Amino acid sequence: MKTNTPAPSYKGFRFPPEIISHAVWLYFRFSLSFRDVEELLEQHGIVVSYETVRQWCLKFGQTYANELRRRRPKTGGTWHMDEVYLKINGKPHYLWRAVDQDGNVLDILVQSRRNKQAAKKFFRKLLKGVQYVPRVIITDTLKSYGAAKREILPGVEHRQHKGLNNRAENSHQPTRLREKKMRRFKSAKHAQRFLSAFGPIAGHFQPRRHRFPAGEYRALLQGRFQQWHEVTRVKQVV
Structure with missing residues (x-):
C-alpha cells in the first residue's frame, strides 16, 4: 500500500x-x-x-x-484467493482473502454473498490496496472468480483448481482460532x-x-x- x-x-x-x-x-x-x-x-x-x-x-x-x-516489501505476483464461511448473528457471511505465493495476506473482505458481484467488489478492493496487477491468480472452482476476473483482470492468467489453493485455505486457520476465542464475530462490520x-x-x-x-x-x-x-x-x- x-x-x-x-x-x-x-x-x-x-x-x-x-x-x-x-x-x-x-x-x-x-x-x-x-x-x-x-x-x-x-x-x-x-x-x-x-x-x-x-x-x-x-x-x-x-x-x-x-x-x-x-x-512491507512488494508482495509476489502469484495471488491465491479463497472465501470461507462465517456465521454471524445466525446469518451466513463469507470472508474473502488473498495471499501471495509466500503466504503474505494481501487483503480481506467480509461480505454476505459469494456471487460475481461480491467477487468483483473484492477484486477492486484488493487492486486498490496493493496497486499492482498480478501475473497469476489461483482460486478454487467457484465460478464467480472466473466471471469477475474476465471483467476486472482480463489479461491475467487464471488457474482454477481446488488442489492448487491450499496456501489460501491454510491462511484462514488463524482467523478460525480468533473467531473461537471471541465466541464468534458480533457483526460483519466487527469482523471486517x-x-x-x-x-x-x-x-x-x-x-x-x-x-x-x-x-x-x-x-x-x-x-x-x-x-x-x-x-x-x-x-x-x-
Whole structure:
C-alpha cells in the first residue's frame, strides 16, 4: 500500500505510548481476550480495565496495521484467493482473502454473498490496496472468480483448481482460532474491522520460521520489533 498513513497521536491518553502499543501488540499477536491482556498488564503493576484495552485496540490497531502494510516489501505476483464461511448473528457471511505465493495476506473482505458481484467488489478492493496487477491468480472452482476476473483482470492468467489453493485455505486457520476465542464475530462490520488489523499485525511477527536458521530467525524478528517501534513511535516495549 503506497498511501501515507498519519502518525499515531497519543494526546489525551493517561497511559504512555509504550503501554498502549504493548497492549495492542498482545491482543493482535496472540489469541488473547481483552480481559487476558488486562491480567497480563496487571502482572507488571499496570492497572487498566479491559474496556480501556478494547478502546486502545479500536483506536490504534488499524493505524498500526496500515503503516506496517505500507512499509512491507512488494508482495509476489502469484495471488491465491479463497472465501470461507462465517456465521454471524445466525446469518451466513463469507470472508474473502488473498495471499501471495509466500503466504503474505494481501487483503480481506467480509461480505454476505459469494456471487460475481461480491467477487468483483473484492477484486477492486484488493487492486486498490496493493496497486499492482498480478501475473497469476489461483482460486478454487467457484465460478464467480472466473466471471469477475474476465471483467476486472482480463489479461491475467487464471488457474482454477481446488488442489492448487491450499496456501489460501491454510491462511484462514488463524482467523478460525480468533473467531473461537471471541465466541464468534458480533457483526460483519466487527469482523471486517478486527481482521483488517489482525492480519498485518499478526503476520508481521510471524515470519515463516521453518525457512530460517535459528540465528537468522532471531535477527529477523529483532528487525520486525524495531520496525514496530518505529510504527508505534515508541522507543521500547514494556
